[in-house]
Amino acid sequence: MLLSALVHAAAARADTKSGALDVGVATTLDASTASAVSVEDAGVPPVTEAGSAAAVVPIAPAVPAAHLSPEALALCRSADPNARSYCLGLLESAPVLDADAQRALIALTAEQGEIGTRARALYEQRYGWPVPVLEQGPGVEPSPREATPEETASVLDPTRVIFAPTGFGLRQGDRYLQAHELGFFDLRFSPESNLEIGLRTVLPVGVVAGSALVRYARPFRHGAFAVYGEVGGAQVFIASDRGGLIAGGGAALSVGTPDTSLTLGALDYYANFGYRARSVIAPYAGISHRVSARVRLNAEGYVLMLKRADQELDGPLLGVFSWGIRIGQRIWGDIAFIDPICDGCDSLYEVMPLGLPYVSFGMLF
DSSP: OHHHHHHHHHHHHHHHHTTOOOTHHHHHOOHHHHTTSOTTTTTOOOOOOTTSOOOOOOOOOOOOOOOOOHHHHHGGGOSOHHHHHHHHHHHHHOSSOOHHHHHHHHHHTTOOHHHHHHHHHHHHHHHSSOOOOOOOSTTOOOOOOOOOTTTTTTTTOTTBSSSSBOSOOOOTTOEEEEEETTTEEEEEEEEETTEEEEEEEEOOSSEEEEEEEEEEEEEETTEEEEEEEEEEEEEEOSSSOEEEEEEEEEEEEEEEOSSEEEEEEEEEEEEEOSSOEEEEEEEEEEEEEEEETTEEEEEEEEEEEEEETTSOBOSOOEEEEEEEEEEESSEEEEEEEEEEESTTTHHHHHHOTTOEEEEEEEEEO
């Protein structure tokens, strides 16, 4: 079988140079054989990354196809998601994709949300293997495929730095659980693109608390933007027997990708337990960089401002700097340190020179 496939591939290459492509390539090569033959052997120009040398990737063997016009394929690169969705519809309706159309399809698979999901499903349905990972360098065989960072936008949790929310959201259908210090739990679900709903609660030790969360995260060409709000309540049993309302929300702007981003945002929370009402406003900045498929480095800084009901500051400003590492993929763990910046905080660093340790665990399911 392999020898026959190679003979047909060589014949196809010779026919291609004379302007005719042997249709037998498509019928003789199965998926496992095609992945071992370079795209040059199949008569298709190699797919390359910008600025890199040609890479050998398992693109389907080319067969005579109705060419989509350059103008139609240009819609796949449009900044308008409706145009990209329309272009993807053209690819879905085409019986066979030529090399240019395959390149356009591969580019669309890198997207988050519905367009990326449809594009990846179309590629795997048409060609029987996952979307190729492009390796740099001539003559490089495709390595066993691992999900690309764009495909796994929820992996290693790019929706937050350490505590700070980013502008990136979950992919449609993702279910998310985060346990902070095994005492505070964050459960979220994305029922459709850009939308998340969730619940937050704590272990019922001296206090019972919970809140409902709605979050909207919208990617754009060079980053993502998110807004969210939540409302809930708490009942305290330690040192008092009071309950009250907790409400708040925030907004975040992230510049970059789910792999590497700079985030600016602000949180505003309000609590009223009857005898006193307070609000906390916390502008923040954070950076996050995924150094490998399983490791992400994070750092963030807050300025915490506590206000009374009359909007007067209640106490001094408090700065907080946090830094740490996240390890895993669909299941991950955080190891971080929290460094408060305030008058009198120096004594903390005499005992804990790196700051307050923080550990959390999360997963997608």
